[in-house]
Amino acid sequence: GAVVSQHPSRVICKSGTSVKIECRSLDFQATTMFWYRQFPKQSLMLMATSNEGSKATYEQGVEKDKFLINHASLTLSTLTVTSAHPEDSSFYICSARDFGLAGDEQFFGPGTRLTVL
């Protein structure tokens, strides 16, 4: 149980294009999903909290118009990197909380490696 998938696993795009990353909870419902960014050999940096049916809550310093988040169902959240630039290249990871569990555990997806040329 508690499986989270991400798609795509790897994407290479040209500067100026937009990239959409999907995060799905496969065997549980997730009212809350989280989007993280991770640079090489560093810990996870929370970008935003995605709540089903409402607007995402962004962390300080994260541009909400740059990183669009949509959480349209209890099993799917999407992150769109708009007008991507080389500095947006990173490892993006989502996580989800199981609606049926009372604790703080988050279950992570396998990550998406974004490379912007």
Add this chain to the structure above:
Amino acid sequence: TQLLEQSPQFLSIQEGENLTVYCNSSSVFSSLQWYRQEPGEGPVLLVTVVTGGEVKKLKRLTFQFGDARKDSSLHITAAQPGDTGLYLCAGGREAGNKLTFGGGTRVLVKP
């Protein structure tokens, strides 16, 4: 400023040796999770501790939550190359809220 300080940042040991990773904070957490992450993959949950003084064992891994719920440790006995990875601690303050992650400890176990 990192609310959760992990130490050491990097640890290289020989197979069969023991190791301990520490996670410290001046803040109280309602729960603390330990994750292991391998290169190019997402973190995998190892354990959650919620009670002050709690000790949990997972095969060769022993996790402890401090009495005041401000710190935690992960001890690995007889480390194996398969234990290599980035170990992350993460604290939660309210059920369902976002987690605060430590800076991570990179562990390398040489055969």
